[in-house]
Amino acid sequence: MRKPFKTHTFTMISNFCMSLNPKRKLTFLIASLFLFLSASAQNAAEGEKLFKDNCQSCHAINDKVVGPALKDVHKRRDEAWLIKWVKNSQKVVASGDAYAVEIFKKYGSVMTAFESLSDGQVKSILAYVKQESEKAPVAVTASASTSSTASANQATNDSMKSNINWLLIIVVGLLFVVIFLVFNILETVGRIQGHDVVNWSSINGFLMLAIGLGGVALSIWEFMIHAPLTVSAQKPASEHGPGIDSMFNITLLFTGIVFIITQVALFYFAWKYRAKKNTKAYFYSHNDKLEYAWTIVPAIVLTILVINGLKNWNKIFSKPAPGTANVEVFAYQFGWTARYPGADNTLGKHDFREIGKANALGVLTDDPKSADDFTSSEIHLPVNKPVTFKFRAKDVIHSAYLPHFRVQMNVVPGLPTEFTFTPTVTTAEMRTQLNNPKFDYALLCNKICGAAHYRMKVTVVIDSQSEYDKWVSEQKPAFTKSATIETPAAETQTADAGHPVSNKPLAVK
Amino acid sequence: MSHDHSHEAHGHAHVHHHEENFITKYVFSQDHKMIAKQFLITGIVMGVLGMLMSMVFRLQLGFPDMDMAFLKPFLGKWISVDETTGFGKLDPNFYLALITIHGTIMVFFVLTAGLSGTFSNLLIPLQCGARDMASPFLNMLSYWFFFLSSLVMFCSLFVEDGPASPGWTVYPPLSALPKALPGSGTGMTLWLISMIFFIVSALLGGMNYITTVLNMRTKGMKMSRMPLTIWAFLLTAVLGLLSFPVLFGGSLLLVMDRSFGTSFYLSDIPVELTGGIERTGGSPVLFQHLFWFLGHPEVYIILMPALGITSEVIATNSRKPIFGYRAMIISLLGIAFLSFIVWAHHMFITGMNPFLGSVFMVTTLIIAVPSAVKTFNYLTTLWRGNIQFTPAMMFAIGLVSFFIAGGLTGIFLGNAALDINLHDTYFVVAHFHIVMGSAAIFGMFSGIYHWFPKLFRRHMNKAAGYVHFWLTFISAYGVFFPMHFIGLAGVPRRYYANTAYESFDVWMDVNQFITICALLGGLAQVIFLINFFYSIRKGRKSEQNPWKSNTLEWTAPVEHLHGNWPGEIPTVYRWPYDYSNPNYTEDFVPQNVPHEGQTDENQEFEHPHPTT
Amino acid sequence: MSTETTALKKTKSIWAGGFSPFNVSYGKLMMWIFLLSDAFTFSSLLVAYGTIRFSHPSPPHGNVVIEGQTIKPLGHVPENFVELLGETKNAEGVAYFSKQHWPSPELVFNHFPGLHGLHLPLFFVSLMTFILIFSSVTMVLAVEAGHRMDQNSVRKYMFYTILGGLAFLGCQAWEWTQFITEGASLHGNPFGPTAFAALFFIVTGFHGFHVFSGVVLNFIIYLNAINGTYAKRGHYEMIEKVGLYWHFVDLVWVFVFTFFYLI
Incomplete structure (x- = not known):
């Protein structure tokens, strides 16, 4: 597995928005370099904007997204063909162009017809694609070098890796079988001896306490590390935002308290009351007062949250002031x-x-x-x-x-x-x-x-x-x-689209 | 509705069992115990499939630049391999298919049929004291419809354009327009066919469960003496019976929209996407209402059997009565009722009238009250118990932990105003995977470990069970807990990669951690699978009542009889939770043991009140 | 064993187990449960109808006036009735049929077989409703005859019930044919929004499918009654069960009728 991203440590809180893929940084640098050198720089710059506005959601230079990767598209077809295609691909397909039909079949989806783009605009997009295609291999090498592996070694590594994967799976599988057999032997010995070889009750009891309470502690720790990275930790950028955030905090407070108390109680009880010899559990079938209490208290808390929520919700969705x-x-x-x-x-x-x-x-x-x-x-x-x-x-x-x-x-x-x-x-x-x-x-x-x-x-x-x-x-x-x-839009419409039904000849009996 | 005439006179007269051949015994069996095993094993197979899918998309999310070429032998054309570098990438459309089928399989095939199908079938007749289900024939049909449904779903994976991929909620127009999403072609058609078979199966099962519980309890088994498992299965069946038909109606209209040119859910769709016919006049939100009218009760269809199983397992292994038996029943009833009037909290920001949003917010938050009661009652049951750490008990404790953790985040999401910012983010993914994914699957594991001796007459290996529990428990929290924070950072769910936006990069290491935890969780299930299948054949032989339990299924002989009990069905004299009753020397008193001076005619003893 | 601390109660309960609380056989209980479930299926379709119906404006009010002549029920209508109504406007200036609003059912379903050219709003569908209700009555009589173990009467009334069911299906087939020849289909509707026709076909079709299944079931138990299967069994409960289903289908029709034709 390559590791393209710098592994962030949990302490990099302040840097979080700064983190940028090194590959992108490089691409950016090279792109700007090209901008100065290339003769068609102006075109490509316009093309870049148009590409981002119109094409990027379905196309990338090197990867297939919805449509094909566009690398070297200018070598595959001539410019006139490409302009026709961009403006209305279905027309090209309908005209029976073999390449168009093949592409359409292969990718299975209809490309949006960009009839509003001028020929010049399509040309600038193509100029941009051409420029990107030419520098693409540089970027790949760059990304390979971040994992300090020469691209030549990459292929051999990959084939080896897939072999190792299989070996690993077999080894792990065998390991499981061995562990399982050991457990089986333990159980058989235990049965012969009349009691468990391992004192599972105290082991599990201890683990309940350790993992349970440790888990609660870990979750608080993670909260402290990760909560500052969330958008909820940032100042909301809208007028109604603080209302939502304060409600979030109130809810968090209530649920946080309940979470800690109940989880601690659960795992503490599990450890504390683990089975011991010659003890009998306390027969305690119900207690109406207790049960009323823990019906009513949550009900009150939830009422507070509901009222608060309704207030915010209705405010957010109240009718906008006239003139908005x-x-x-x-x-x-x-x-x-x-x-x-x-x-x-x-x-x-x-x-x-x-x-x-x-x-x-x-x-x-x-x-x-x-x-x-x-x-x-x-x-x-x-x-x-x-x-x-x-x-x-x-x-x-x-x-x-x-x-x-x-x-x-x-x-x-x-x-x-x-x-x-x-x-x-x-x-x-x-x-x-x-x-x-x-x-x-x-x-x-x-x-x-x-x-x-x-x-x-x-x-x-x-x-x-x-x-x-x-x-x-x-x-x-x-x-x-x-x-x-x-376009002769009105004439090509189907007869029943939005027109009075009387236009349609009908047989009436 | 037709009934097989040979079962017309069926009732309590199934004492004599006749010799059966392989086909009638193992394949087209009408015995509820065999049908339970069939449901369980089909459920496990589907579960493994769903889990493997989740690992593939977790690899994609955790290591978006990973070379996936090694998956080529399994996924074929869905891994596109670069010819020059040999570098393999997962197809974005197939990623969507994976999450869709993963969701569908887990929700319906594993946690509905696999969980409620298995344990309702096994326990309803055995714990109520009945010879078999009301209609064994319809029961068999229920399994075979489920099997057919699974088969169709499985086959849909191999369709040319890929399986259904608009998310398990299959919202139209995405699911109705093959031109908008390749998976909405044949794959989606098969998905709908599969679901329709599934609904038929769920209805046939549900009718049987309800009828059996209402009509066929043994003498003395009052409703107020029924084990909480049976209460849970009964209410689950009621929920399914009333909500699945609505999904049927919804799916029917979707089938019409997709295949017959109607526009129930389609409005203002341009001709280029519809293939020539103008589609307008329908309502996409209508589908969401119909879907979630099933979808929300479905959450409880999944969870309630798990809660029922947990109640039984926790009481038995704490050697204490379940605390607040009546409160537990009332809260189950409350949850069941409320689950029908909260569905639109999935739709706060779908363009639904905001007034409806406030109504559904109120009902949604009310449902937290019965859930809280259940939690506190579980905790009190553990308090001063004599806790036997059987693997089943460990999983039951795990369920309580997940139920708390996931339930609490539900309070955020049920609040319409907070949902604006949380809707469809990873926070939601974390919430429901903890509360209905992990909790329900833990309930299912708990049930498997607890009733394995009843199902297969043998024990599972205890130590392997512990390892399975701890690994699963840790990895489940490891996977789903950090997702809350990813969600709070505004990362939307169902993204093929979070690399498209730089502000998400900070979560890269967390995503890797999640993926590693998911792989660990997957490995833990291998231990379970080895243990399960090995123990079916080679496990230690079970005694009649291995857990010293009170309920009726343990009074039936270890050997499976068609008709369950060799002689008379035992009469019930007491509630099922007489554990550690100070009036008895043993720490359990089975339900068929009479109170002193109690006879068949005069058996109206109430369960004891606390002496102090 | 020490003394019991429990209270002793003497109330007998039908819920005490070993007894059917509703005093019905499992089969009848299952039929009830199935019908409850099926009611939800129909509800979902009717909710879909309601949602789509009320997302369109209501049909125009006022008497239909074509070329200065008010069209009255039972009156003759011009040959190109539908076509004219697409252009003729009422007092508020709204055409009677238009893509923009829901059509008025009594203007759509105004035909009667054999009575060509007459404006007979909802006459035919009323007849269909009557037929179905009548077949429910004969079903009640069949069940009652079953209680008396009167094989001949059971046969007779089951025959009438089947006849009623078939007649209803025949009527529905005619109405569909009429509607289709006028140009309606799942994706087209000369009278207004496409959804009107699509919903009509789906909901009445789904109901018709239920009627069809009912007729098949009726036919099976009719054969059984003739063969004396139930006489040998000693009870006619099967008739009751299928009867429940038949009444349910009838009840659903009342709702379909109300929603589609009256509102």
Whole structure:
């Protein structure tokens, strides 16, 4: 087994956000080197952004994710073919192109049609892929060298390793059989002698005490080490966050006390009252007062927690104040797009039947409200302003999870969901707080949604108001009529889609 | 519902057993003891399968850059091997399939059928004092439907596009759209077929268990004298009987959506994903309601038999009456009832109306009260006992420990506001693996060690049992305890690798530790398997009442008779927990021993109150 | 043994064991339990119906007016009735049939075999309901005859029950055929949302499957009754058990009828 990650010791609490895969560091360095050297650097830089926005959720350079690894894709097909494919792979498949059909069959899933990308944009993506392909072998060697093994030795090691695995399994298996036979002999001897050879009662009693109490101690120790690494230990970055956190702490206090008392009692009793010769247990069948007590006390504690919980829950899901800014968060396999309402503060209408036709989001361009809407593959929000995320999913259920803000809501196709919250800490402030200049808030997918579920992430940036205004001013409307590709969408629709039923000829008796 | 006519007159008249051939004795047996063994062994086989799957995905999670080429002989095309370097990687789609099938197998095949199927079958007739189940024929059908279901599930592993992989909860639209997930093709169809067979099996079993407990108790076996195991099995069967049909309804609609073009659960799905027909007008959340209406009672279907077994084992081996017998029954009833009105706590943030969320939060936290009562009663039963450390007892103590640890984290998750940040993270994985995974499997092990002499007429090796217990106990906590913290750090579950985000890297060493613990836990099960199968043939022969227990099954002869008791079925005169009763010199008084002056006609003695 | 510290009670309990608490055989108890379980299956389907039904707007109110003429029950309707209703709007300006809202069942199910071109809202389904209830009555009579050990009456009433069941299935087949020829299928529905047709086929189909199983069971016990199996056995309990099932199927239909046709 190679060990690519530096093994963190438990004490590296403060470093936790700094930890970075050495392989990545190197890749980053080389990438920047290339940026200066390469002639098509400008293109590749644009391509990198486009790649991250559009391709990364399903493709990697060296690994197969949902779609194939893209390394050397420019050598496999010519540019014109690739542009056609990216824009609408199904058309290429339908045209009977043998290579296209083969790829489609091999990977089994339909690649999203990126008809909104211009030829130039696809070319920059290809430039980026080309650039990455060329440096890829360097990165592999680099990663191999981190485990201080030359890549030449790697192969032989691997084949040896698989032999050792088998040997190991056989040895362990035999060991078990031997141990088992020893136990059997012990038991037979014990039966002949009339009592156990080993005093199991005291051994197990001792182990109950040692492992049980030791376990409780270990769990407290682990709590002290690991709790500071959790997001709950960080200052929540939203207005409702402290409410959730304080409730978490109250619950933790109650349950922690109960956990320690009951576990200690359990293992202590097990040790203390282990079987002894010539003793008889105390006949104690019930005690109504005791039983009432431990029904009522938990009930009271839980009532406190319930009331507290209800208060928080209802506050979080109370109706947003009028005028709260809306941002649409659109989820698809495997990525997120944010749509901002633009100057009119109103999101344009959308229809799932238009998805992938005029634009990837299915936004209706003939709705005047959509004219100034703009999209972004990074979510920017101004600090201390309430915002309502309007969630919409294209294909399957996703879940928008923003752990730092204590926000989560499922994104369900056909069912509009929303979550209103107020971010209170800017990205910059959080970076200083965590002493990690690379920190970014993230929105993660937290509902199983397919092969690249684990890569479905978008960066969330909390800006100060002025930064935010500047960012907004840089955005361009995405759904102006001229910017979209005209398709005869209305004509190709099936007759019964959204039209009055009377269009359909019917036989009536 | 048709009944086999030959069993029309069946009742208490099964005393004479006739010679049977191999097929009727071992294969299509109608004897509840043989059916129990069939359930157990099928359950163990499925359990091994589920466990091996968990090890593969644990390797992936603990060592994401590991060379998996050595798994190629087993997993075939699901390990993609780089031609130049020979480096093997697990396919992300197959990872999802592994977690899905692992969950399905463990929840349904091992902990529902393997646990409740085995022990309900073995103990209901023996502890109630009945010759056999009410309908031995339906009982046999119940096993064979389960077997068929297991077989279909197993076959689905070898489907071209891979087995079902949308998670064991199979939420549509993911499970309904093969274009969104390859496993949602044939693999998912087989999964649904398998589940439908499973539901039929569960219903046939449940009908039998309830009828037998209600109708066929021996004389004197009042409901207030029934062992807690039987109470647990009865309520488990009731839960299954009322909740599995809802899953059936839900699955039926999913089958229609997948194979016949309806849109019950599909809404606003673009044509490119559906294959030409527009799918709209349905409700994805509807499926979640139907699924969790089964899914939550299912948690208790898994747990209650384990709690019942633990009650029996702890009382017997503490040589003390179970503390608060009535409170134990009432809390079981409370849990059973409440389990039907808490399902939507799995759905707080699925887009369900927040008002419903607050209702379900209240009901969910109420269920902690009966659970707390059970815990305290177990502890008090141990107090001042004379604890016999049989392997069964050790596992029962382990169950109590897990029940506490997992139950307490449930208080976090049941709180809707906290669930916002914990939903679908590793915290949830830790919670349910401790409270219903580990606790229930410990209950199952406890039952196996305790009733092995009744099942196979021999003893298992004690020392191997201890090693098995300690290794399993330590490794289970080692696997699941650290997961709480990973979850609190916001790491979502069902991620193929946690390497995609740098902020998760800090948990890499913890993930490695978990994986090593999981492998250790797996090794511990090898000890169990050797012990189990060796002892079936070669174990020490059992005496009639090896644990000096009070319940009726130990009054039946060691040799298995079709009809259980050679003569009259014993009459019951007392409650099952007369251990260390100061009025008797022996520290146990079996249920069929009359009180002084008690006769068959005048046998209405209540169980004794504490003398002090 | 020392003196007992226990209290002595003299109450006799039906729960004391060695006795069936409900005074029924295990078979009948199992049938009850099965029916309870099956009730939950139907409930789940009806809950699914309710959820999807109420996620769509209700059908429009008001009299149906086509070309200035109010369509009354028992009245003649134009040839292209459905087509017209997709365009004709009521006073509130809503078309009677549209993808946007749930259709009104009495406008969908308004046919009667042999009475072509008449608007007969829910007449046929009422007849079906009547047939099924009638067959339940004959089942009661068969059970009662069984108690009297009257083999001939059992035979007679079982025959009527089977006939009723078959008639119901026949009616359902006709109604399905009618609905399908009008263009309904699992993934299409000329009267409105697709889900309406899909739910109709699933729920009535699942119920119809129960009726079909019931008819098969009825037929088996009918044959047994003819052969004198139960006379030899000394009791007709099997009739009671199947009777329970048959009444259950009848009861479920009442719910299906209420949900699908009346609400």
